[in-house]
Amino acid sequence: MQYLHALETAIIYIEAHLDEDIGLEDVARETGYSYYHMTRLFKSAVGETVGSYINKRRLSNAAKELLYTENRIIDIAIYNGYESSEAFSRAFKDIYRISPLEYRKNKHDFFIGSKKGLNIDMLKHITNSITLEPTIANFKETKIVGIRGEVALKGNGLSCLWEQFHRIYAAIPHTVPNRRDFCVCETNQTTYKKNGDAIYSEMIGTEVDSFEEMPDFVVNKTVKPGKYAVFTHMGSLANLEKTYDYIWGTWSLSTKEELDNREDFELYTEQFYSMDNPDNRIKIYIPVC
Structure with missing residues (x-):
């Protein structure tokens, strides 16, 4: 399955550049696939778009920082690619249903929203061992x-x-x-x-x-x-x-x-x-x- 190598390349690139302003064009260029083909490939194999994956991985990393560090929320927001604490708070609430400040105060890690980085084993598992749509x-x-x-x-x-x-x-x-x-x-x-x-x-x-x-x-x-x-x-x-x-x-x-x-x-x-x-x-x- 040649496309698995392209997906692995895409994931490695995304994980190495999560704190930068990257998008689908950058990922497609890195893999050698066209914008269109990378869109279709990623969505069909992983179950979501490149942009969605990047956003959720940044928010998952930010959630861990909120719980396990004393970094300021604005610093966490900027490090994870958000231009302001307001933009970060809106995106965070869309996933976790509460604000970053409430999440930190509650000191509760959640299964829902826990977006781990993919690797080749996980890509193979998603492709071969799960029904993506229930x-x-x-x-x-x-x-x-x-x-x-x-x-x-x-x-x-x-x-x-x-x-x-x-x-x-x-x-x-x-x-x-x-x-x-x-x-x-x-x-x-x-x-x-x-x-x-x-x-x-x-x-x-x-x-x-x-x-x-x-x-x-x-x-x-x-x-x-x-x-x-x-x-x-x-x-x-x-x-x-x-x-x-x-x-x-x-x-x-x-x-x-x-x-x-x-x-x-x-x-x-x-x-x-x-x-x-x-x-x-x-x-x-x-x-x-």
Whole structure:
């Protein structure tokens, strides 16, 4: 896929010049593609325009500076390519829904708006392992039973939690035919760390038709019904974070769908074979209004 080299060149150039006044013309010139072809290539492969990517990367960098430095807001604005604090504040509020000053006071890092820099691995993942545009579906209320644990965004705690779940699965009564397992991200219990990591609560469970007579070592949860944007992640669980990076760093910032405050979750069916299987198909449900 020759175009991946052009995209990698474009990303490397953008990341090296984020603090400069660059645009699509500069990126196209660097890659040797025409303005028109770079526009089409970048949008179809990455899911957004060059200008959108540049703007969101600058704002994501600025958000980190607001939280983890004492630099003045005007200095942060200028360093990240904005001519004034007013222009920076308008652009920031478009993405984060609050002003830079409020964001700094709240001391809350967000998944939404967290636009990480791309690399060739992420470009390949976006191209081959994600449905860039989700389907919109209604999901029925569902009872699940399983275990809960804390997981670090940058650690491997999730795989350990799955191993624990598989050890106790046989002891769960009232499971339904055509087994469906769930991994629910309990975002209201997330703690953000100064190093950029996040500790959040995950519940892994399987679908049941009753909560009666459950053993003491399991927990119950009802997955809320409603409308969801449904993505398909293809491949190993090790790359699942990359899919979420795309969802929260690209799709959520450009979609016309309004995000809802229900919890998002992953759905595992017979198309999930093992933690590292490249043929896995995992559905990710993002709540929308």
